Amino acid sequence: MKKKRNEELAYEKVKRAIMLKKLNPDQRVTEEWLSQELKMSRTPIRSAFKRLESEGLLTLIPHRGAFVCNPSDKELEDVFRLRVVIERYAAELAIENMTDEDVVEMEKLLKRELEAYESKDFEAFLTINSLIHAFPAKLSNNTFLLQEIERLNQWSDCYLILKDEFYTIPTEEAKSIPEHHAILEAFRNRDVDKMCDEIETHLLSTLDDLSERKSIFS
Amino acid sequence: MKKKRNEELAYEKVKRAIMLKKLNPDQRVTEEWLSQELKMSRTPIRSAFKRLESEGLLTLIPHRGAFVCNPSDKELEDVFRLRVVIERYAAELAIENMTDEDVVEMEKLLKRELEAYESKDFEAFLTINSLIHAFPAKLSNNTFLLQEIERLNQWSDCYLILKDEFYTIPTEEAKSIPEHHAILEAFRNRDVDKMCDEIETHLLSTLDDLSERKSIFS
DNA sequence: AGCGAAGAAATTGTATACAATACATGAACA
DNA sequence: TGTTCATGTATTGTATACAATTTCTTCGCT
Incomplete structure (x- = not known):
C-alpha cells in the first residue's frame, strides 16, 4: 500500500473520530494534544485542520483553537x-x-x-x-x-x-x-x-x- | 488597522494576483518563490494555498506544487x-x-x-x-x-x-x-x-x- | 467583595532546518 | 538509436524552536 502523507492520515483520523463521536460537538481540540495523540508534529495537523474547516466539520478560531462543529x-x-x-x-x-x-x-x-x-x-x-x-x-x-x-x-x-x-x-x-x-x-x-x-x-x-x-x- | 496574519495576507495577495492576471492559468507557483516574493516564510504560504485550493483557485499536487486554475x-x-x-x-x-x-x-x-x-x-x-x-x-x-x-x-x-x-x-x-x-x-x-x-x-x-x-x- | 491591571500560562502563528518524494538528466547497455 | 536504471536537483512534507497573541490567574486597590 502506498504510504500516505501524515497530513492525509490526520485528516482521516479526525474526521472518523468526529463521525464516531470520539470527539463531541463543540469540543475544543488543540494541535498540541492531537499531535501527541497521533504521534506526529503539529505541521500536518494544522494542514488537516484547514481542510476540515473548509468542509465545515471544524471551526477554527485564530489563536483559540479548533472546535468540533455543532449544527443546529x-x-x-x-x-x-x-x-x-x-x-x-x-x-x-x-x-x-x-x-x-x-x-x-x-x-x-x-x-x-x-x-x-x-x-x-x-x-x-x-x-x-x-x-x-x-x-x-x-x-x-x-x-x-x-x-x-x-x-x-x-x-x-x-x-x-x-x-x-x-x-x-x-x-x-x-x-x-x-x-x-x-x-x-x-x-x-x-x-x-x-x-x-x-x-x-x-x-x-x-x-x-x-x-x-x-x-x-x- | 488591526494587524493581519501573514497567512491572511498571502491568501489575499495570491487571489488578487490571479484575478488581475499577474499569475496566468496553469502557471506553476512554488512556495519558495512566493515566500521570497512576499517576504515571509513558506509556512503561511502553505496555509494560504490550502484555502485557495478549497475555493478552486489553485490545484495542489502533492510533491509537485500549486497550479493556477484553468477552467474550461x-x-x-x-x-x-x-x-x-x-x-x-x-x-x-x-x-x-x-x-x-x-x-x-x-x-x-x-x-x-x-x-x-x-x-x-x-x-x-x-x-x-x-x-x-x-x-x-x-x-x-x-x-x-x-x-x-x-x-x-x-x-x-x-x-x-x-x-x-x-x-x-x-x-x-x-x-x-x-x-x-x-x-x-x-x-x-x-x-x-x-x-x-x-x-x-x-x-x-x-x-x-x-x-x-x-x-x-x- | 468587586474591579482592574499586570503578569503567567496556554495555544496558535512563523521561521527554519532537514527528510522524503517526484521529476529530469544522463550514462550504460542492448 | 532507443530504453532502462541510477543519480542529481528541485520542491514539497515534517519536525522543532521560538514569537505573538489570547486567555487565565493572581494580586493590589477601592
Missing part, C-alpha cells in the same frame, strides 16, 4: 432543503444523458445497500448511501454539481450522526431502501418528474425522521 | 447552470420572507452598481455584483444556500476574468444593469415566477455573452 436543527433542515433542489436538478440531467448500462449500475448500488443493511455494517451503509445520491450527478456531466452534492451529502452524514445520541442503524435506514427503489424505478422509466418527486419525498422523509427521533429527548 | 468553457457553463438552479431557489425563499425595507436595500445596491459602472471601477463593480446576487440568499434565512451562492459567484468572477484575454469593463456589464432592474421589479411585486425567470435570463445572458466574446479569438 435549523441547519440540518437547511441542508436537506438545499439538497432537494440540487438533487432534483441532477436527476433531470441524469435522465437526459442516461444509457441502459446506468440502470444496471444503479441496481448494483441498491443491491450493495441492501447487503450493507442486512450485515448491519453502518459505515458501509453510509458510504453506499452517498454513492446512490451522487449517482445522478455523476451522469449529469456537470463537475460542480457532483462536487456540491458530495459536499452536502457529507455534511448531512456528519450532522445526522452528531445530532443523534445513540446512532446505530435505526429503522429509518430500512425505510430509505424502498424509497431508493422508487427512485430507481422512475429512473428506469426515464420519468423525470416522478424521479424528482421521489427524490424530494425521500430527502424530506429522512429529515422528518431525524426531527421526530430527536424530539423524543427534547 | 464547459466548466464555466456548468457553474452558471448550477447557479440558475440555486439562485432561483433563493429567490423563492426571499420573497417568502421579504419586507418593504428589503426592497429599499436592493434599490440601494443597484444604485451603487450604476455608480461603479459610471466611474469604471471594475473591482467595485464585481463586488457589488456579488452582493446583488447574494441578496436573495441573505433573505432566505438558509445559511448554506448563502454560502453556496457566494462560492459559486466567486468562482464565476474568477473564471470570467481568466477566460477573457482583455478584461476591462465591457459592454456586457452595461447589459446586466437593466437585467438586474428587471429582477428588482419582480422582487418588488413579490412575483416569484417572474423573478426566477428574470434571474435565469440574466445568468444565461451573461453566459452567452462570455461564450460569444471568447469565440472572436478562437
Whole structure:
C-alpha cells in the first residue's frame, strides 16, 4: 500500500473520530494534544485542520483553537432543503444523458445497500448511501454539481450522526431502501418528474425522521 | 488597522494576483518563490494555498506544487447552470420572507452598481455584483444556500476574468444593469415566477455573452 | 467583595532546518 | 538509436524552536 502523507492520515483520523463521536460537538481540540495523540508534529495537523474547516466539520478560531462543529436543527433542515433542489436538478440531467448500462449500475448500488443493511455494517451503509445520491450527478456531466452534492451529502452524514445520541442503524435506514427503489424505478422509466418527486419525498422523509427521533429527548 | 496574519495576507495577495492576471492559468507557483516574493516564510504560504485550493483557485499536487486554475468553457457553463438552479431557489425563499425595507436595500445596491459602472471601477463593480446576487440568499434565512451562492459567484468572477484575454469593463456589464432592474421589479411585486425567470435570463445572458466574446479569438 | 491591571500560562502563528518524494538528466547497455 | 536504471536537483512534507497573541490567574486597590 502506498504510504500516505501524515497530513492525509490526520485528516482521516479526525474526521472518523468526529463521525464516531470520539470527539463531541463543540469540543475544543488543540494541535498540541492531537499531535501527541497521533504521534506526529503539529505541521500536518494544522494542514488537516484547514481542510476540515473548509468542509465545515471544524471551526477554527485564530489563536483559540479548533472546535468540533455543532449544527443546529435549523441547519440540518437547511441542508436537506438545499439538497432537494440540487438533487432534483441532477436527476433531470441524469435522465437526459442516461444509457441502459446506468440502470444496471444503479441496481448494483441498491443491491450493495441492501447487503450493507442486512450485515448491519453502518459505515458501509453510509458510504453506499452517498454513492446512490451522487449517482445522478455523476451522469449529469456537470463537475460542480457532483462536487456540491458530495459536499452536502457529507455534511448531512456528519450532522445526522452528531445530532443523534445513540446512532446505530435505526429503522429509518430500512425505510430509505424502498424509497431508493422508487427512485430507481422512475429512473428506469426515464420519468423525470416522478424521479424528482421521489427524490424530494425521500430527502424530506429522512429529515422528518431525524426531527421526530430527536424530539423524543427534547 | 488591526494587524493581519501573514497567512491572511498571502491568501489575499495570491487571489488578487490571479484575478488581475499577474499569475496566468496553469502557471506553476512554488512556495519558495512566493515566500521570497512576499517576504515571509513558506509556512503561511502553505496555509494560504490550502484555502485557495478549497475555493478552486489553485490545484495542489502533492510533491509537485500549486497550479493556477484553468477552467474550461464547459466548466464555466456548468457553474452558471448550477447557479440558475440555486439562485432561483433563493429567490423563492426571499420573497417568502421579504419586507418593504428589503426592497429599499436592493434599490440601494443597484444604485451603487450604476455608480461603479459610471466611474469604471471594475473591482467595485464585481463586488457589488456579488452582493446583488447574494441578496436573495441573505433573505432566505438558509445559511448554506448563502454560502453556496457566494462560492459559486466567486468562482464565476474568477473564471470570467481568466477566460477573457482583455478584461476591462465591457459592454456586457452595461447589459446586466437593466437585467438586474428587471429582477428588482419582480422582487418588488413579490412575483416569484417572474423573478426566477428574470434571474435565469440574466445568468444565461451573461453566459452567452462570455461564450460569444471568447469565440472572436478562437 | 468587586474591579482592574499586570503578569503567567496556554495555544496558535512563523521561521527554519532537514527528510522524503517526484521529476529530469544522463550514462550504460542492448 | 532507443530504453532502462541510477543519480542529481528541485520542491514539497515534517519536525522543532521560538514569537505573538489570547486567555487565565493572581494580586493590589477601592
